[in-house]
Amino acid sequence: xxxxxxxxxxxxxxEGQNVTLSCEQNLNHDAMYWYRQDPGQGxxxxxxxxxxxxxxxxxxxxxxxxxxxxxxSFPLTVxxxxxxxxxxxxxxxxxxxxxxMNTEAFFGQGTRLTVV
Amino acid sequence: KQEVTQxxxxxxxxxGENLVxxxxxxxxxxxxxxxxxxDPGKGLTSxxxxxxxxxxxxxxxxxASLDKSSGRSTLYIAASQPGDSATYLCAVRRITNAGKSTFxxxxxxxxxx
Numbered sequence: 001x002x003x004x005x006x007x008x009x010x011x012x013x014x015e016g017q018n019v020t021l022s023c024e025q026n027l028n029h030d031a032m033y034w035y036r037q038d039p040g041q042g043x044x045x046x047x048x049x050x051x052x053x054x055x056x057x058x059x060x061x062x063x064x065x066x067x068x069x070x071x072x073s074f075p076l077t078v079x080x081x082x083x084x085x086x087x088x089x090x091x092x093x094x095x096x097x098x099x100x101m102n103t104e105a106f107f108g109q110g111t112r113l114t115v116v
Numbered sequence: 117k118q119e120v121t122q123x124x125x126x127x128x129x130x131x132g133e134n135l136v137x138x139x140x141x142x143x144x145x146x147x148x149x150x151x152x153x154x155d156p157g158k159g160l161t162s163x164x165x166x167x168x169x170x171x172x173x174x175x176x177x178x179x180a181s182l183d184k185s186s187g188r189s190t191l192y193i194a195a196s197q198p199g200d201s202a203t204y205l206c207a208v209r210r211i212t213n214a215g216k217s218t219f220x221x222x223x224x225x226x227x228x229x
Contacts, residue, residue: 006159035219042120042205042219043160058216090159105150105207105217107160 003027006091006108012116013078013085021076021111023091032074033092033105036060043090049074078113086115118143118210122220129196130228137191137223139206144184147209151180151191154203154222163204164191196227 004025013019023032031050035043045058049068063082068074074093078085089112094105119142129135139149148167152160164173164180166189172181179192193200203222210216 004159040125040221042221043207043217044219045216048216088157092160104162104165106162107152109159110157112157 004091004093004106004108006089006111008111009109011111011113013113014116016080018077018079019113021078021089021091021113023074023076023108024072025074025093025106025108026072027093027106028071029093029095029106030071031094032068033094034058034064034066034074034076035090035092037088037090037110046076046089085113088112118208118218120206120208120218120220122204122206122223124223125221126224126226128226128228131196131198133196133227134192134194135196135225137193137204137225139189139191139220141187141189141208141218143208143210144187145211146184147211149180149182149189150207150209150217151178151189152205152207154205156203160205193225196225198227198229200227201225 007022033048034046037043044060046064047066049055052071055066055068065077090110091108092105121140123138150165151163154160166173166182177194182189203224205222207217207219
């Protein structure tokens with residue numbers, strides 16, 4: 001079945017460590033996105049990529065890094081520079097018409113990251 | 117800057133009631149507005165997508181309307197069921213911000229049997 005897979009579902013990070021969250025899609029979508037969600041709040045955009053080998057900062061990119069070496073994959077690294085990384089992270093993908101997402105977006109099931 | 121507000125933040129209704137969730141946005145220059153459902157600890161499931169040129173979309177018991185000039189959208193749920201209990205999020209995609217989406221904080225709906 002086509003869809004977006006995020007792994008792991010739960011992740012624990014020690015202070016000072018970098019961790020990488022995985023996002024894979026087999027929908028043949030050009031555009032992929034990473035969002036952060038804090039309790040009781042909506043989604044905030046971290047990074048997005050409209051095409052392979054290209055990505056752009058979102059609204060809260062500090063302390064995060066991404067890569068887009070393959071169309072299917074858009075991993076997110078939470079670095080030690082991110083001061084408050086505990087949150088729910090969601091990956092999304094969408095068709096990319098004319099460089100802009102004007103069609104339906106699909107989301108993964110999320111990764112809950114906790115700093116211990 | 118686009119701001120998206122959802123009112124109320126939480127809503128509790130008895131089973132069978134019809135209800136309306138509200139979403140307002142400050143910048144009317146949008147490509148589309150999308151309504152999502154989120155169950156606790158889960159990702160987002162798309163419910164309805166309304167293009168900027170459309171006034172409403174319907175899917176089963178759900179009807180979403182869009183009034184771009186006033187910056188408002190409503191999600192109407194008919195004959196609510198306990199299975200409708202979830203958080204409902206709206207998101208608008210701006211024309212003037214490289215097509216990025218802005219999300220509201222959501223409305224948490226509880227439908228009591």
